[in-house]
Amino acid sequence: MDLLRTEFRKIFPYRTFWAILGIYILLLLLVTSASSSVVVNGEVYGKTMYQFPQIWSRLAYIGSFFNVLLGILIIILVTDEFTFRTFRQQVIDGLSRGELVLAKFYVGLALATFCTLVLLVLGFVLGLLYSTDKSASAIFSQLDAVPYFFVQAVAYMALAMLFGFLIRKSGLAIIAFFVYTILVEPLIHYSLPDTVDKFFPVKVFASLTPRPGQALIDQITTPTEMLTPQWAVLPALAYSALLVSAAWLILKLRDL
Amino acid sequence: MATVLDIHHLSKKYGHLQALQGLSLQVEAGSIYGLLGPNGSGKTTTLGIVLDVIKPTSGSFSWFGSPVSKETKQRIGALLETPNFYPYLTARQNLQLVADIKGADKSNINRMLDMVALGTRSNTTFKGFSLGMKQRLALAAAMLNDPEVLVLDEPTNGLDPQGIAEVRDLILRIGAQGKTIILASHLLDEVEKVCTHMAVLRGGRLVSGGPVGDMLAANEQLVISAPELQPVLALLERLPYVAQFTPAKEGVALTLKEGYNSTNINRDMFAQGIVLSQLIVRRKSLEAQFMEIIKTTS
Numbered sequence: 001m002d003l004l005r006t007e008f009r010k011i012f013p014y015r016t017f018w019a020i021l022g023i024y025i026l027l028l029l030l031v032t033s034a035s036s037s038v039v040v041n042g043e044v045y046g047k048t049m050y051q052f053p054q055i056w057s058r059l060a061y062i063g064s065f066f067n068v069l070l071g072i073l074i075i076i077l078v079t080d081e082f083t084f085r086t087f088r089q090q091v092i093d094g095l096s097r098g099e100l101v102l103a104k105f106y107v108g109l110a111l112a113t114f115c116t117l118v119l120l121v122l123g124f125v126l127g128l129l130y131s132t133d134k135s136a137s138a139i140f141s142q143l144d145a146v147p148y149f150f151v152q153a154v155a156y157m158a159l160a161m162l163f164g165f166l167i168r169k170s171g172l173a174i175i176a177f178f179v180y181t182i183l184v185e186p187l188i189h190y191s192l193p194d195t196v197d198k199f200f201p202v203k204v205f206a207s208l209t210p211r212p213g214q215a216l217i218d219q220i221t222t223p224t225e226m227l228t229p230q231w232a233v234l235p236a237l238a239y240s241a242l243l244v245s246a247a248w249l250i251l252k253l254r255d256l
Numbered sequence: 257m258a259t260v261l262d263i264h265h266l267s268k269k270y271g272h273l274q275a276l277q278g279l280s281l282q283v284e285a286g287s288i289y290g291l292l293g294p295n296g297s298g299k300t301t302t303l304g305i306v307l308d309v310i311k312p313t314s315g316s317f318s319w320f321g322s323p324v325s326k327e328t329k330q331r332i333g334a335l336l337e338t339p340n341f342y343p344y345l346t347a348r349q350n351l352q353l354v355a356d357i358k359g360a361d362k363s364n365i366n367r368m369l370d371m372v373a374l375g376t377r378s379n380t381t382f383k384g385f386s387l388g389m390k391q392r393l394a395l396a397a398a399m400l401n402d403p404e405v406l407v408l409d410e411p412t413n414g415l416d417p418q419g420i421a422e423v424r425d426l427i428l429r430i431g432a433q434g435k436t437i438i439l440a441s442h443l444l445d446e447v448e449k450v451c452t453h454m455a456v457l458r459g460g461r462l463v464s465g466g467p468v469g470d471m472l473a474a475n476e477q478l479v480i481s482a483p484e485l486q487p488v489l490a491l492l493e494r495l496p497y498v499a500q501f502t503p504a505k506e507g508v509a510l511t512l513k514e515g516y517n518s519t520n521i522n523r524d525m526f527a528q529g530i531v532l533s534q535l536i537v538r539r540k541s542l543e544a545q546f547m548e549i550i551k552t553t554s
Contacts, residue, residue: 006356014344080342089340092307093357093397094329256309 071160078164481507
């Protein structure tokens with residue numbers, strides 16, 4: 001916990017940190033409020049969109065798009081330490097390489113916790129505003145989408161961390177992170193059968209927050225096989241552990 | 257005396273470049289040890305390895321007789337190459353982070369800021385500092401938990417003459433408290449003024465090393481002249497303790513063997529009826545010696 005306290009001392013006075021976190025929350029609010037006031041067939045869409053209990057999986061799905069921003073934030077925090085040579089100084093002053101990686105992972109956990117709480121609050125506010133069914137069973141029955149969202153945020157940040165530690169330069173690392181998640185892995189998926197590629201990291205992460213109404217789309221198009229959120233949790237956590245370990249190994253083998 | 261740092265046959269290769277080859281040296285407690293060498297001679301690589309940020313290709317080292325660990329690191333304060341801080345944090349915030357990691361007492365922060373004369377600028381962000389202020393902040397950070405050993409890589413780099421004098425004074429003061437200081441520098445003058453021991457590095461090898469006094473004493477140079485040079489030269493030829501002599505424009509330059517000094521020459525000249533018109537003792541500067549050491553081994 002000392003590690004996390006020290007990390008907070010670094011990031012709380014950091015404007016870039018607040019700017020990115022601010023953009024994250026702002027976008028989330030903007031998209032959710034905009035989509036709730038869309039009028040479809042003379043009916044305010046928010047009413048159907050934000051009904052308990054489906055609201056949780058819908059919000060988790062919307063939020064999943066912005067988890068990429070959390071990845072960027074982590075990459076910036078990691079690569080900054082290389083740029084400022086502060087990783088080097090901290091090892092000189094007494095931290096181990098493992099602690100450097102662990103400290104950044106803790107930041108990831110803290111960020112994921114914070115964003116999950118934001119999502120939770122948002123869900124309650126929108127649900128209580130628009131939902132017709134406000135019974136406790138409706139509110140809480142599908143709340144498990146929220147912890148899945150948390151796992152996904154952590155997993156994306158673990159992947160981002162690896163790129164940060166591997167590449168050390170913020171611009172390049174961010175590009176590599178994007179290219180991998182939205183280009184390279186989907187291309188690999190394309191050439192592999194679904195039974196195999198559903199276990200690929202980015203696809204596993206995406207499985208945690210499935211698109212609402214995917215079943216309906218699958219009836220029209222060729223369905224793509226994905227893990228259910230429940231089944232994706234363990235692989236996602238395993239990937240996170242693996243990615244963080246890889247970051248540690250990279251740091252251990254290299255000069256600082 | 258206890259050995260603080262023991263380096264055994266350390267080597268480092270960067271690709272094809274052999275930055276360090278088989279370096280061995282010991283630093284005794286209480287000494288101010290100068291690591292001297294031109295740029296690229298392996299000083300920073302050596303310090304980087306013993307500070308655990310650069311992986312040696314082969315060889316080993318120990319601090320206080322143990323391998324490097326959190327415990328040994330807390331007994332060492334170090335500044336390697338550049339002052340490394342978060343540019344957007346103030347001097348005080350930066351030192352707070354260092355205090356967290358080193359487990360140093362918070363009250364030391366103000367004391368150290370005052371010591372390096374940054375007390376009034378403690379709430380300025382690091383990026384607003386001049387190079388000299390950055391360097392001084394790095395010194396404050398290195399000394400934050402009152403370490404037994406200070407490792408300083410080019411500590412006067414980028415300082416103005418007054419700053420250089422202050423830092424040297426600071427080093428001597430810290431050294432006088434019985435602390436061990438390891439100082440890398442390409443400034444010979446600096447090592448001569450500050451250090452008790454020194455090692456000269458070149459091309460990643462140890463060229464020579466020992467107490468600074470010994471290395472200096474071995475190389476005293478005398479310049480003598482007399483109205484008649486001929487008998488002087490004839491006598492010098494016969495004196496057994498004259499290591500070498502060369503006639504120069506202003507007289508004769510000569511060096512003596514160990515244990516002899518200008519008194520011997522003066523007495524023997526006078527005994528032979530030669531009255532010297534000039535007798536100058538020239539302590540060869542370390543710079544000249546340094547160039548000599550480097551030349552003779554290349």
